[in-house]
Amino acid sequence: MMISKTPKIIVFLLAVIVLSGGISVMDSLYAQQRKKKEKTESFTRPAPTQPIKPTIPSANRYQEDKVFLENADSLFRPPMDFEEKQIVKGNVVFRQGGMWMYCDSAYYFPERNSLDAFGHVEMKQGDTLFVYADKLFYDGGQRKAVLTAGPSRQEVTLKDPKVTLTTDSLDYDMNIEMGWYTRGGKLQDDINVLTSTYGEYSPATKLARFEDNVVLVNTKDGYRMFTEELDYNTGTHIATINTETRIEGANDTILTTAGRYNTQTDNAILTARSTILHRDSSMNVVTLEGDSIIYDKATRLSRAFMFRDAAKNPQPMVLTDTARKMTLIGGYGEYDDSLRRAYSTDYPLLMEYSQKDTLFLRADTILTSVRVEYVWPDSLARALSAETRARLQGYTSASEIADEMNIEVLRIPYGFPKPGQIGQLRGFAGGFFKMLEDLKKERMKADKSGTGESKAEKPESSHLADSIASRPVVTDSVVVETIVSDSTAVVPSGPRLDKLGRDSTYMVPKDYHVARAIGRARFFRQDMQGIADTMIYQEYDSMLYLIRKPVVWNEQKQVYGDKINVHFNDSTVDRADLPEKGFLAEYIDEDFYNQLAGKKMTAYFGGGELSRLDVEGNVETIFLPMEKDSTYNKLVSVESSFLTIDMKERTLDKLKFWPETTGSIYPIFLIKPAQKYLQGFRWFEPLRPRREWYGGRWKWMDELGEVPEELENYFKDDTPASKMKTGISQTGLSQ
Numbered sequence: 001m002m003i004s005k006t007p008k009i010i011v012f013l014l015a016v017i018v019l020s021g022g023i024s025v026m027d028s029l030y031a032q033q034r035k036k037k038e039k040t041e042s043f044t045r046p047a048p049t050q051p052i053k054p055t056i057p058s059a060n061r062y063q064e065d066k067v068f069l070e071n072a073d074s075l076f077r078p079p080m081d082f083e084e085k086q087i088v089k090g091n092v093v094f095r096q097g098g099m100w101m102y103c104d105s106a107y108y109f110p111e112r113n114s115l116d117a118f119g120h121v122e123m124k125q126g127d128t129l130f131v132y133a134d135k136l137f138y139d140g141g142q143r144k145a146v147l148t149a150g151p152s153r154q155e156v157t158l159k160d161p162k163v164t165l166t167t168d169s170l171d172y173d174m175n176i177e178m179g180w181y182t183r184g185g186k187l188q189d190d191i192n193v194l195t196s197t198y199g200e201y202s203p204a205t206k207l208a209r210f211e212d213n214v215v216l217v218n219t220k221d222g223y224r225m226f227t228e229e230l231d232y233n234t235g236t237h238i239a240t241i242n243t244e245t246r247i248e249g250a251n252d253t254i255l256t257t258a259g260r261y262n263t264q265t266d267n268a269i270l271t272a273r274s275t276i277l278h279r280d281s282s283m284n285v286v287t288l289e290g291d292s293i294i295y296d297k298a299t300r301l302s303r304a305f306m307f308r309d310a311a312k313n314p315q316p317m318v319l320t321d322t323a324r325k326m327t328l329i330g331g332y333g334e335y336d337d338s339l340r341r342a343y344s345t346d347y348p349l350l351m352e353y354s355q356k357d358t359l360f361l362r363a364d365t366i367l368t369s370v371r372v373e374y375v376w377p378d379s380l381a382r383a384l385s386a387e388t389r390a391r392l393q394g395y396t397s398a399s400e401i402a403d404e405m406n407i408e409v410l411r412i413p414y415g416f417p418k419p420g421q422i423g424q425l426r427g428f429a430g431g432f433f434k435m436l437e438d439l440k441k442e443r444m445k446a447d448k449s450g451t452g453e454s455k456a457e458k459p460e461s462s463h464l465a466d467s468i469a470s471r472p473v474v475t476d477s478v479v480v481e482t483i484v485s486d487s488t489a490v491v492p493s494g495p496r497l498d499k500l501g502r503d504s505t506y507m508v509p510k511d512y513h514v515a516r517a518i519g520r521a522r523f524f525r526q527d528m529q530g531i532a533d534t535m536i537y538q539e540y541d542s543m544l545y546l547i548r549k550p551v552v553w554n555e556q557k558q559v560y561g562d563k564i565n566v567h568f569n570d571s572t573v574d575r576a577d578l579p580e581k582g583f584l585a586e587y588i589d590e591d592f593y594n595q596l597a598g599k600k601m602t603a604y605f606g607g608g609e610l611s612r613l614d615v616e617g618n619v620e621t622i623f624l625p626m627e628k629d630s631t632y633n634k635l636v637s638v639e640s641s642f643l644t645i646d647m648k649e650r651t652l653d654k655l656k657f658w659p660e661t662t663g664s665i666y667p668i669f670l671i672k673p674a675q676k677y678l679q680g681f682r683w684f685e686p687l688r689p690r691r692e693w694y695g696g697r698w699k700w701m702d703e704l705g706e707v708p709e710e711l712e713n714y715f716k717d718d719t720p721a722s723k724m725k726t727g728i729s730q731t732g733l734s735q
Helices: 002-043 378-383 386-394 398-406 419-423 427-443 463-469 480-486 709-716
Strands: 068-071 073-075 088-096 099-109 114-125 130-141 142-146 158-161 163-169 171-174 178-181 183-187 192-196 199-200 207-218 224-231 238-241 245-248 252-256 257-264 267-271 276-278 285-290 292-296 301-305 316-320 326-330 333-337 341-345 349-352 359-362 365-375 508-524 527-538 543-548 551-554 557-561 562-571 572-578 582-588 594-597 600-606 609-623 636-649 650-667 691-694 697-700
Touching: 068 463, 088 114, 099 130, 099 257, 114 142, 130 171, 142 398, 158 171, 163 171, 163 178, 163 199, 192 199, 192 224, 199 285, 276 292, 285 292, 285 301, 285 333, 285 557, 301 316, 316 333, 316 341, 333 508, 349 365, 349 508, 365 398, 398 691, 527 709, 543 594, 557 562, 557 572, 557 600, 582 600, 594 600
Parallel strands: none
Antiparallel strands: 068 088, 073 088, 088 099, 099 114, 114 130, 130 142, 130 158, 142 171, 158 163, 163 183, 171 178, 178 199, 183 192, 192 207, 199 207, 207 224, 224 238, 224 245, 238 257, 245 252, 252 276, 257 267, 267 292, 276 285, 285 316, 292 301, 301 333, 316 326, 326 349, 333 341, 341 365, 349 359, 359 508, 365 508, 508 527, 527 543, 527 551, 543 562, 551 557, 557 582, 562 572, 572 600, 582 594, 594 609, 600 609, 609 636, 636 650, 691 697
């Protein structure tokens, strides 16, 4: 029985096992089918008929510290253990207070109060701020944004009504309403374009700051500003300079380290040691330096100052004109670039170095300017000998010159020449007389009769003179071809004459420097020194005019009078004129002086020494002739109408009085004090400008330009002639 039941039990157990496995398999298959059915069912749901517009009835959606999702076409919340995350797409709109943010899609973190926005990102606040980017990472708690460029927008752009800032990455702080970039950017308003490596801008305050490789380009005038640090106000268009800065314009260049530049009016206030370089049309440069400078581009006027505070290490204003070889130094100075005029006060010093020996000039006030004179081109001076120029200088027209030189002119029709004749006229501007010589050769023809005589074919009128008269006046280096091609050129009524009466139609303009020293003026050169209340130096005629109480020294000699005119030739003085009254004195020994007085006096110099002296009218002289043993034992007093003195090797060589002479000779030991001096004699040695070698350089005794007391007292005496008395005071000035 037991054995027979065993197979049945085994079969039953096997059946149970098979049935259990089948149930398990069926359950697994059913679960898989259910998942597939659920997934398939999600795709078959109908699409939303309107955008998702979340509403929170109990909340105020205008909250400065809360970011709200205002709109999206779709929203998905993936399961996350640590925080809620919403994925929104399509016409996405966020808001925090008055700031609206737009994008194509975003990750929104409500608990964190932040979002990451992607694609066509926009941030808008009223009508004052607009920001465009490809990506936005926004922290609503801190109210800070990071915007970057990408596929949808190639650059980040921040705009307010008048300013546009562009970069590839921008940080923006809503709390202080400021954006900044660190990898290069550009800010542009209606006047300037500024680029830099680092930059920041506040639409609220209109203030911008730039650092590293800063470049400002003015779109109105085209000038550029280069610096490493700059503050800029987009409302006032004022740039504040804080470090080394270079401003380059068409005519001016400014170098400074501190100041303010108004880019709208082109005015600048430079508050640290600065330099302005002015360039003219010929690229000649005038440089103005000062501890502080006020610059006005519209009027082309610059004013330079020296600091008054010793703690600021003050340095004087310096104006340098390299083209005219002049430097002007002072406590205050002005330069008018349009008129090429300079002005300086506060102990000004002018150094004129166009000659080999520099001329130093001091006064209470110094003014410099440029005088334009018409001169013959250098080629004319070389083409004519001195004899020929002297012979022709009296002629008033080119035709008279041609007749004098026996030259027949070409038959040039009245008016402008034909193109084929331009080559024949080319020499007019640069070599007029050379052309005449060429024409002379062309006009010489053999006489048809075979006599061998040259016959001039006289024109009905002097066509050369007519053609010259019909030419426009040449005021620069324009060649003849340019003049001919201008059919609108003004035709003058007749030849223009120079000071010698010559036809000056083809003279050219040339600039010459003029300097005026006003008030207690004094000058210094190695060979000559002088003082006067007013001095005028003209480069044109190489003249120095001394007006009111002038005194001039040369070695041991001094000359003074009502006026003195000094002429310079190359590096030395060659002549001094006293046109109204002159007095010459030479130191011999203590209390003894050679003296000479007259109505008109002319002194000639050679090698820096007096070589000849001519005196006219009421000549009076006292001199001590040197004996052969180099001693002095007599005094000679002579009066006459005219006098000529020739000097040789610093000693008297010839002496000539005429037409009548009266005089006396006195032994020195019998001379009375009153006989030693002529009426009006004064010895001004204490007033003489001096230099001394100090600290490895030459400097003036009054280095800062202070006026010595003796000089100040001298110019206070307005009527010296009425107070002159014979004798010498302890200070060297007569009482």
